[in-house]
Amino acid sequence: MIATDAIEGLKARLDIVDVVGNYVELRKAGTNFKGVCPFHDEKTPSFVVSPHKQIYHCFGCGAGGDSIKFIMEHDKLNYPEAIEKLAAQYNYTLTYTQGSHQKTDTKIIDTLNLWYQSLLEQHPQAKAYLQERGIYSSSIERFGIGYAPGSKETLSYLQSNLFNMNDAIALGVVGKGENNLYARFIERITFPIYATNGTTVGFGGRTISGHSAKYVNSPQSKLFNKSRLLYAYHQARDAIYKKKEIIVTEGYLDVIMLHQAGFDTAVATLGTALTSEHLPLLRKGDPRIIMAYDGDNAGISAALKAAKLLSSAGFDGGVVIFSQGRDPADMVKNAHIEELNTLFRSAQPFIEFTLQHILQQYRLSNPKEKEQAMHEGVGYLKTLSPLLQEEYKSYLASQLGLSPSLLKMHSQAPSPSYTATTTYGDAWERSLIKTAVEHPEYLNIIVDSLSSSLLQHHAHELELVLQGNLNDPAVMSILMDERNPPFHDAAHLHDNLIFFLRNHYEKMLKKVKFQHELSLDRKSFLIRSYRHKIEKLKRGELIPYEGHL
Incomplete structure (x- = not known):
């Protein structure tokens, strides 16, 4: 059983805006924060979080409670499980009453991380790869880059340090086959992945032995959810809040090289496209978002999806597409810093980028296809605010060579929030x-x-x-x-x-x-x-x- 004083200590450390903000997009509303309720279907935000009272309440469905109650309800956990999850996320050590079940030992990840870092010095091939990519020794240290050896060495290290293998499996550093255990990261350069508060929650790994999977990430675990994490966000957070800007790239090396060049707001998604689960994290600090993608078909497709998602959610920002096989890491290595500066400053706004790529799918010289393009463009504009719909209605009409009067927006009025009059x-x-x-x-x-x-x-x-x-x-x-x-x-x-x-x-x-x-x-x-x-x-x-x- 978790000790009562440990629970109270954890509660004192938690900030409900931070806890809920990892799951829900919150916007300042007076002294409180508001967002769309995660517990029932609604369009108009009626979910309120109070930093003063450290509670949340939905005026639509009645859900409410503190940080622990939120995690219980959202993640479908019981009370002890929610406490242990929050303790792990916020790097808080719980104490237990004598003879009770102990929580998963999350120190395994921290210990492995330090061990991987020490092994990098002993592996010339891994160091040579990083040097060839232009990564400084200072960046290796700052980002905690390491090297994971063969599976047997890792398992032996964990056992020699008396770590529980079931804990290692639960945290995603060890896998379980039909008849054996194996290390998740084998002969790979490792990139530790941190939660927003600096807790190590997993790893990314880049092969240097020719494995068919060039990059792998930790599997889903109680700590690691790649759809809610951004690589290097912990290192970039202060700069993001100060500069009101965040650069989202596709890879670890892009981020590290951009930081070397002074672009210290750079982060990366973890081998997945940007999803709605990333939005609460991106919303923090209310920055302008710059999405930096490769110019291949996969990159342009991912950029289009991200631009639609971000613009519909009300984010400001734009898209930069790197053409001719270039990427940010190579441009930094080749000292094209000023060109990068220009690209980021002139990022194409999300809405223009989206409309442009919608229209590119059709032959506008064909009246029938032009009509289809118009309907798809209007359908996209309807996902935006009424003001933006009106502003970009003329832009879409001009691109189609049509009169704006032909574009019927028919915006739906938002359903009322809790506005009942009171006597x-x-x-x-x-x-x-x-x-x-x-x-x-x-x-x-x-x-x-x-x-x-x-x-x-x-x-x-x-x-x-x-x-x-x-x-x-x-x-x-x-x-x-x-x-x-x-x-x-x-x-x-x-x-x-x-x-x-x-x-x-x-x-x-x-x-x-x-x-x-x-x-x-x-x-x-x-x-x-x-x-x-x-x-x-x-x-x-x-x-x-x-x-x-």
């Missing part, structure tokens, strides 16, 4: 509940002055708060709604309680006057009691709640 009483009660949660030092004042039964709109939610059920979706919905702030101090709360209770007792006084079924003595008693309370409230005195008279 004054509803808003007041929401502010009261927020005050009870955010200022627990005022709880006694609230409890002494009223009962949850007096609330007309949110009696249940106040009762949940008083019981300590702050993770209930109904409570979280109120806490995440910024329209109704809490009462800012004790005096503000006092004045509001006076106003609320005075209105309440004045209503009760009017009501009792028309209750003809009451005896004269009972009615007289209630009238005197309510008038007495109202007089005290008028003098600014809070009176203790006595229940129903």
Whole structure:
């Protein structure tokens, strides 16, 4: 069992915006962040993350909780599994109660990484390859480049260091055949791959022995998901945030050489095309995206898919295609730095690049094919914002030689988010509940002055708060709604309680006057009691709640 103090220590280290931001594209919205909910199908963002409260809540489906709850729900893990996954991602060492199951030993990857780096010095062929590609010794050290030997050597090293082979298999550094174990990386130059926080989560490997698979990556594991990672993002992050730009390339060597030449915002996808799962990471820091691809058919196809994805998601940026068999690494090696600068500065905007390549698929001299090209172009523009649709409608029409009036956009209005109007009483009660949660030092004042039964709109939610059920979706919905702030101090709360209770007792006084079924003595008693309370409230005195008279 994981020790309680270890769980609390992990929670203190986690930042919910960072945790959720690895899965969901988040955009600043006031003091909070908003995105499209990953737990139900929606087009208009109603998923809110609060860095102040360290919780998330969806106003569409009601999902909510803290960082651990998010990982549990998103990755379908139980509580201990979610804690262990977060601990591994954030390089936090958990402690366990005596005799309980221990977590997977993620130090295996760090230890192997250092061992691979030490072996590079002992392998002249690997060093010669890196030198021939133009990689400096300083870059080898900075990016942690190493060398993985034969399978037997790696297995022997792991066993001699008393590592559990089941852990090694779970982390993707060892594979299991029908009758034997084998190392995943054999006779390859290794490139460690880091999570955004600097934790080593896997490797890329480049063969130098003529293996048919030139590059391999770690398999999917509890730490490694190539669709959510970018090579060298950890090294490039500060520059990305500072320069508001990120260059996405296709290979490790491209990234390392670009960094050598001063293009320190360069990263690379991990042997896969850019996917929607990469977008939350690319969104961080709100940079301009430059996609740098090879000029072969595969590269242009990947660039087109990326441009469509990024433009539809609202990213700013463009595409650079390297023609004539060139790539960024070779251009740096051949000292074509200024040409690279020019290429990156003049990247073709995503929307223009996409429309251009859509039209290139058709013979526009043929009226029927021109019509098909128009429909495909319009279909793509409909994935953009209304403003961009209008801006690029004329551009597409000019490329087709048509009047813009022929291009019918018919934009769909976005479905409304949580915009229900609230009455004054509803808003007041929401502010009261927020005050009870955010200022627990005022709880006694609230409890002494009223009962949850007096609330007309949110009696249940106040009762949940008083019981300590702050993770209930109904409570979280109120806490995440910024329209109704809490009462800012004790005096503000006092004045509001006076106003609320005075209105309440004045209503009760009017009501009792028309209750003809009451005896004269009972009615007289209630009238005197309510008038007495109202007089005290008028003098600014809070009176203790006595229940129903």
